[in-house]
Amino acid sequence: MKRYLLIYRECIKVAFATASTYRLNFFLNSVIMLLGDILFPLVTILIYGSGAGFEGWTIYEVLLIQSVFTMSMAIADMSFHGIMWATMFAVREGNFEMVLLMPVDTMFLLMAKTFSIDGIGLLFGGIAIFIISLINLTAPTLIMWLQFVAMFVVGMMVMLGISLIMAATSFKWVGNSRIPEIFDSLRSFGKYPQSIFPKTVLIVSSYVLPVAMIGFFPAAALLGRGGYVMFYAILPCVLFMTLGILLYRSMVRLYQGVGG
Amino acid sequence: METIIKVDHLIKRYDTYKRGSSFKESVKTFFHREKIPVMAVNDISFVVGEGDIVGILGPNGAGKSTTIKMLTGTLYPTSGNIDVMGYNPTKNRKTYVQQIGAVFGQKSQLIWDIPPIDSFRMNKAIYDVSDQDYNERIEIMSKLFEVEDYMTRPTRVLSLGERMKCEFIMAMLHHPKVVFLDEPTIGLDVIAKQRIREFIREMNSRGTTFILTTHDLEDVEQLARNIVIINHGEKVFDDSIDNLKKVLGAKKIVQLVLGKPLTELYIPGTEIITRESELNITVSVDQDQISITDFMTELSKVCTFTDISIKEMPMETIITHIYQYKKEE
Amino acid sequence: MNYIRHQFNIMRAVALVTYKEWSAYRTHTMVSIFVGPVYFIVQYFIWTAAYGGKSEINGMSLTQMVTYFGASTLIGYLTMDFADWNLQMLIRTGKFLTFAMRPINHRFFAFSQKVGHRFLGLMFEFVPCYIIFTLLFGVNMVPKHLGWTLLSVALAFLMNFYVHYILGMTAFWFIQSSGIRRVFDLLAGVFSGVFIPLVFFPEAMQKFLFFLPFPYMSYVPAMVFTGGFKLGGVTMSIPLIVGLQGVAVVMVIGLCSLIYRASMRHFSGVGA
Numbered sequence: 001m002k003r004y005l006l007i008y009r010e011c012i013k014v015a016f017a018t019a020s021t022y023r024l025n026f027f028l029n030s031v032i033m034l035l036g037d038i039l040f041p042l043v044t045i046l047i048y049g050s051g052a053g054f055e056g057w058t059i060y061e062v063l064l065i066q067s068v069f070t071m072s073m074a075i076a077d078m079s080f081h082g083i084m085w086a087t088m089f090a091v092r093e094g095n096f097e098m099v100l101l102m103p104v105d106t107m108f109l110l111m112a113k114t115f116s117i118d119g120i121g122l123l124f125g126g127i128a129i130f131i132i133s134l135i136n137l138t139a140p141t142l143i144m145w146l147q148f149v150a151m152f153v154v155g156m157m158v159m160l161g162i163s164l165i166m167a168a169t170s171f172k173w174v175g176n177s178r179i180p181e182i183f184d185s186l187r188s189f190g191k192y193p194q195s196i197f198p199k200t201v202l203i204v205s206s207y208v209l210p211v212a213m214i215g216f217f218p219a220a221a222l223l224g225r226g227g228y229v230m231f232y233a234i235l236p237c238v239l240f241m242t243l244g245i246l247l248y249r250s251m252v253r254l255y256q257g258v259g260g
Numbered sequence: 261m262e263t264i265i266k267v268d269h270l271i272k273r274y275d276t277y278k279r280g281s282s283f284k285e286s287v288k289t290f291f292h293r294e295k296i297p298v299m300a301v302n303d304i305s306f307v308v309g310e311g312d313i314v315g316i317l318g319p320n321g322a323g324k325s326t327t328i329k330m331l332t333g334t335l336y337p338t339s340g341n342i343d344v345m346g347y348n349p350t351k352n353r354k355t356y357v358q359q360i361g362a363v364f365g366q367k368s369q370l371i372w373d374i375p376p377i378d379s380f381r382m383n384k385a386i387y388d389v390s391d392q393d394y395n396e397r398i399e400i401m402s403k404l405f406e407v408e409d410y411m412t413r414p415t416r417v418l419s420l421g422e423r424m425k426c427e428f429i430m431a432m433l434h435h436p437k438v439v440f441l442d443e444p445t446i447g448l449d450v451i452a453k454q455r456i457r458e459f460i461r462e463m464n465s466r467g468t469t470f471i472l473t474t475h476d477l478e479d480v481e482q483l484a485r486n487i488v489i490i491n492h493g494e495k496v497f498d499d500s501i502d503n504l505k506k507v508l509g510a511k512k513i514v515q516l517v518l519g520k521p522l523t524e525l526y527i528p529g530t531e532i533i534t535r536e537s538e539l540n541i542t543v544s545v546d547q548d549q550i551s552i553t554d555f556m557t558e559l560s561k562v563c564t565f566t567d568i569s570i571k572e573m574p575m576e577t578i579i580t581h582i583y584q585y586k587k588e589e
Numbered sequence: 590m591n592y593i594r595h596q597f598n599i600m601r602a603v604a605l606v607t608y609k610e611w612s613a614y615r616t617h618t619m620v621s622i623f624v625g626p627v628y629f630i631v632q633y634f635i636w637t638a639a640y641g642g643k644s645e646i647n648g649m650s651l652t653q654m655v656t657y658f659g660a661s662t663l664i665g666y667l668t669m670d671f672a673d674w675n676l677q678m679l680i681r682t683g684k685f686l687t688f689a690m691r692p693i694n695h696r697f698f699a700f701s702q703k704v705g706h707r708f709l710g711l712m713f714e715f716v717p718c719y720i721i722f723t724l725l726f727g728v729n730m731v732p733k734h735l736g737w738t739l740l741s742v743a744l745a746f747l748m749n750f751y752v753h754y755i756l757g758m759t760a761f762w763f764i765q766s767s768g769i770r771r772v773f774d775l776l777a778g779v780f781s782g783v784f785i786p787l788v789f790f791p792e793a794m795q796k797f798l799f800f801l802p803f804p805y806m807s808y809v810p811a812m813v814f815t816g817g818f819k820l821g822g823v824t825m826s827i828p829l830i831v832g833l834q835g836v837a838v839v840m841v842i843g844l845c846s847l848i849y850r851a852s853m854r855h856f857s858g859v860g861a
Contacts, residue, residue: 003385003388006385006388007382007385007386009385010381010382010384010385010386011382013378013381014371014374014378014379014382017373017374017378018371018373018374021373021374021414022373025767028768028771032768032771032772032775035775036775036778039775039778039779039784042779042784042785043635043784043785046785046789046790047635047639047785047789049789050646050647050789051646052639052640052641052643052646053639053641054635054638054639055638055641093367094367095367096334097329097332097334097335097364097367098364098367098368098369100332100333100334100353100357101332101333101334101357101360101362102357102386103354103355103356103357103358103386103387104354104386105354109386173616176616176617176620177617178617178620178624179620181620181624182620182623182624184624185623185624185627185628185631186627188627188628188631189631192631192634192635195638196634196635196637196638197634198634201630201634256334256335256336257272257335257336257337257338
């Protein structure tokens with residue numbers, strides 16, 4: 001465990017060193033990501049601004065959901081999202097052996113090596129909207145905060161699952177750089193109050209492809225509006241992550257030639 | 261010499277699928293694909309002694325890289341056994357690869373945008389090397405390679421030769437007993453090649469066993485003590501370099517550019533192997549029958565030539581010779 | 590006449606080659622068949638919820654809104670452009686020189702490429718998504734005025750191309766033009782109306798948008814598709830707004846030609 005933490009620390013150092021080599025580019029990327037962040041709540045703000053809205057949800061409640069979604073995205077971008085690109089790149093260039101040669105877990109190493117600080121702009125943007133929303137809402141109790149943290153962590157598991165499934169598909173579907181768009185589009189179900197969707201969509205977004213856990217459920221916990229559904233959804237989320245891990249591992253084994 | 265690697269009836273079979281080119285065929289393959297098995301490595305066995313340098317030779321696509329990949333545990337064999345220092349590479353990958361080192365000539369471990377020294381620290385963490393060992397080894401190896409000056413410059417500004425030296429250091433920081441090299445000198449200039457070879461010899465004299473694949477015969481002549489030659493996935497030769505020389509005979513390949521056309525060359529121990537054109541011919545000279553000096557004297561008597569160069573024997577010719585030798589036995 | 594026939598032949602040849610070249614990436618293109626409808630569904634639910642019982646918001650009815658998003662997705666497939674990326678790549682790698690040496694105008698070449706590439710978009714993005722929207726989702730995807738819609742889409746096609754080509758030409762002048770392009774993409778994302786119809790913005794801003802290229806790239810054709818146009822508090826007849834779009838396109842083409850000439854002078858002067 002200590003060794004893995006040390007490796008992770010080295011990888012973060014490398015990420016910073018690389019970013020500082022291309023200072024201007026990094027700065028620009030962060031700023032653009034921060035600005036692009038405005039797009040997230042923009043639609044919501046404009047809808048509420050024109051006198052409409054989602055029934056039963058105030059604008060700050062919706063913004064809270066979207067800020068939580070953004071923070072999840074940012075953390076995932078920084079910590080493990082790179083595994084898909086790294087895998088695709090390594091398989092295409094025939095460099096995957098170099099990762100297999102390392103005496104540590106392959107999945108862990110690829111994630112650690114793709115640690116990126118480019119997402120920091122996104123994270124700050126998310127935190128800013130999160131704070132602004134919270135100021136305008138009733139202060140959550142400690143229990144709600146605890147629930148929020150727990151749900152947020154479970155949401156990260158879903159993100160991890162998605163990243164790994166994408167990475168696993170890139171073994172077979174090498175060179176299709178648009179795979180992430182498929183998951184991006186599905187994820188967008190998570191950033192709105194779930195009550196606007198019909199029952200069938202709800203079942204999918206909560207239990208099958210549990211994207212509701214990425215933005216909606218943690219925010220709902222903080223608002224005290226999660227209900228029991230939220231707790232039922234934890235299990236599918238854990239299963240989803242497990243599925244991602246198993247799928248990725250089996251693809252690595254397939255790559256090594258177990259399946260032929 | 262104690263055995264450190266034992267390879268036993270190693271087989272790697274890939275299944276490729278027949279793909280039609282016409283529309284009709286491609287529709288057909290959509291539903292049913294015809295399997296075509298390809299034997300990348302077909303029943304190869306050999307042993308490597310501790311402290312040895314073994315060269316695995318063969319033309320492109322012979323199965324060298326597949327063999328190395330299986331030896332390093334990154335590819336699983338279809339059948340057969342590999343034993344390296346008592347480890348089975350296909351089991352417990354993590355514990356196994358901790359014990360070995362590898363440099364793949366065309367696959368870099370160094371991180372492009374940062375100095376090699378920072379990449380080294382990454383491997384220090386990954387291989388769990390203590391501070392003391394790390395400093396000591398960096399000190400020794402950077403002196404051997406004379407890389408102290410540019411170790412701290414970003415990798416992308418280094419020359420290929422400089423980068424390769426750093427690749428070696430990176431692969432040996434954890435002091436592996438066995439190191440696998442896949443085409444370690446590919447693309448390097450003569451001087452850089454020489455430095456890499458010196459380094460390998462030096463590390464070998466300190467006890468590291470090396471297994472290298474190459475199609476550069478010079479690498480083998482200067483480094484290896486034992487040779488395994490693979491062709492079409494099968495082992496065709498497995499012996500010492502001295503015995504290889506005996507099989508091949510002491511033959512030299514000489515390329516000539518003639519002053520005027522020549523029909524026959526009557527020099528003992530010499531034969532024309534190819535005629536590229538009227539004035540360009542390639543000749544083989546058997547040094548057991550005639551020394552190079554005598555050959556030159558004779559040559560200048562029978563013909564005029566404007567250019568001459570002495571070449572290494574090409575891989576294909578070596579393999580043909582081995583097959584012939586085996587038949588004669 | 591001969592000149593036109595020659596140019597047409599060039600365009601056809603370049604478009605065909607581009608089409609074939611990109612056919613190898615069919616599966617890339619076909620990702621849209623999944624992604625487009627998914628985003629559409631999300632939009633559909635968002636707006637259904639936002640309208641609640643209201644008959645209209647900002648002068649748009651729910652049906653019009655749904656058609657608007659369908660149309661803007663489909664029009665996107667027909668007009669999408671990355672001439673800027675191609676051009677800056679040619680300039681940065683020095684390959685632009687190969688065009689300077691051939692008897693062909695690169696802008697015309699790039700335009701022909703886009704024709705070929707968008708034809709692929711028509712086959713593998715537009716048609717499948719159109720079928721999904723109409724048959725599966727039951728959205729009425731028949732434009733109110735077919736002729737005007739086609740004209741407006743064609744103008745948007747030109748607008749997208751010339752604007753992106755201008756962006757690409759910035760690479761002649763700046764070493765690193767990716768920042769400019771990214772900022773533009775961001776602005777285009779917000780102000781072309783892909784995320785939300787422009788009538789939702791503050792009215793002063795809407796008025797200002799008339800003078801920017803963005804609305805003419807997506808918002809105008811999508812609104813013409815729905816059959817009614819409004820921006821900045823002004824309701825315009827369809828022929829009038831399409832005419833205005835035409836004027837905007839002519840202006841951008843003029844600007845593009847000016848910059849192109851300046852760039853060529855710069856290029857021959859500095860080399861690259």
